[in-house]
Amino acid sequence: MAEIKQDTTKSEDSENYSVGNSADPKNMQELTQYVQTLLQNMQDKFQSMSDQIIGRIDDMGNKIDDLEKNIADLMTQAGVEGTEK
Numbered sequence: 001m002a003e004i005k006q007d008t009t010k011s012e013d014s015e016n017y018s019v020g021n022s023a024d025p026k027n028m029q030e031l032t033q034y035v036q037t038l039l040q041n042m043q044d045k046f047q048s049m050s051d052q053i054i055g056r057i058d059d060m061g062n063k064i065d066d067l068e069k070n071i072a073d074l075m076t077q078a079g080v081e082g083t084e085k
Helices: 002-021 025-078
Strands: none
Touching: none
């Protein structure tokens, strides 16, 4: 009989847990909005950082191109022939 009582108690706990776990729609809506805003902010920051990185890579590429051109000009002025890539 004690076992039956324990099973009933567990069943009642489960029912109370599921009822206690159901969120108020207003609070759920606020939570959903908060999470969406948070994710949007993270996406915006990631996009900004990504744009900055791409910009820096482009700048570095331009600097490397200028450096290669200057080296080629210096080699031409020095009379070095047969430059290989």
